[in-house]
Amino acid sequence: MAKSTARKKPVGKLIVTGILSIGLYAALLLKQDVVIDMFGKGGMYAFLPIVTAFVFSIIHGSFTGNFWTVLGIEAAKKKKEGN
């Protein structure tokens, strides 16, 4: 039983998405000057913040989801089964 529960925990995914997420944030903060310059231009550059937001939401969203799962905080079973 304990074995099957441990198998369910997405530790590998957590590590991969965590590294990717840290990479994204490091790039954003270490290259602030470039980012501010490009993203503040407006016009056609408006796509940049939108695309960035989507990329961060996918990577970091996946990381945060795995984070709570690995900690054992998951949705109530009865509701999951009910739907």
Added chain:
Amino acid sequence: MHDIATNFINLDAITILYLFGVGFVGGLVSGFIGSGGAFVLTPAMMSLGVPGLVAVASNMCHKFPKALVGAIKRFKYGQVDVKLGVVLGISAEAGVLFGAHIQEYIKKAFGDAGSNLYVSASFVVILALVGGFVLRDAWKTYSTKNMDGEEKLGLLPLWVRTVNIPGTMVYFKSLNARISVLFTIPLGFATGLLAATIAVGGFIGVPSMIYVLGAPSLMASATELVIAFVMGLGGSFKFALSGLVDIRLAMIILAGSLFGIQLGAIGTTYVKPFTIKLVMGAIMVIVLFSRGLMIPVYLSQLGLIGKISDGMISVLKTTSFAIMIFALLFGAGIVMSSMWTGLREEKRREATRQQAQGVLEHGEI
């Protein structure tokens, strides 16, 4: 063209942690009630020296990816009505654009104080009416000990279901009924109008889905995330065209809020539907006092009442901001405690079930 250097502030570790923390609590509340976490972010950013428009733009640019992640999470729990969310979201987008025009007009005609007065007065009137109604309903459910019962349809949603306007009827799974989209248009529009005014359209969106259309609380709050995504995406692009989005601020808030929204979404699977109404109503009523405190300040700045001293203005501003933070923490506290109780019950049930299974297997042997 906007001056980039004056629009975007310098970030230090304390600022990053502050935005991450506010983002987390805001996300937690949004994941639970569908919205409501964003109202504190614009003033929080402005308190760091971010210009008002950049704060609004960056807040919006963190909202739509957050809403997307929350909507996907709650979709997995079967709580999202995508069709209803998109239909309401499109009319909400129109409401946002109209609301922005009203804001511009008021700012031009009456200046910053007039604009602030309009925003605060809208907060007070709408939150008093809608928040009071939602909280009263939650209290009624609690006091009649009917918390586990099915949510009953009121007279208004029952009437909405009887109206048949050919060519406009659409089936929505959250309502389990066909209704005319002509009802959804003004509701979506009002949601967008409120979002453009006080940054939280969900304070109209969620109650209108529950009390006008008859959606269950859990589905209404989850579907609001779809509306927030549609509205936020359009709004962010509009601001980005003028170069007003500070993506660093938006993504740092998003870093915290994605932790929060996942947790808030998980929390909805542990609570009774009335808890959604309780958290939403309580936050609305507390925030109402926060904005109400600022009304005399703006009235004084417009010369409509006597002058208020700078010291008193500073006290009122600080108190108002503190109440806003309290509202958010209060909501987050209810979410966390409800979830904690639910998790413990779940673990206890699981242990009992396993124990019973063990006894049964042993008995069979």
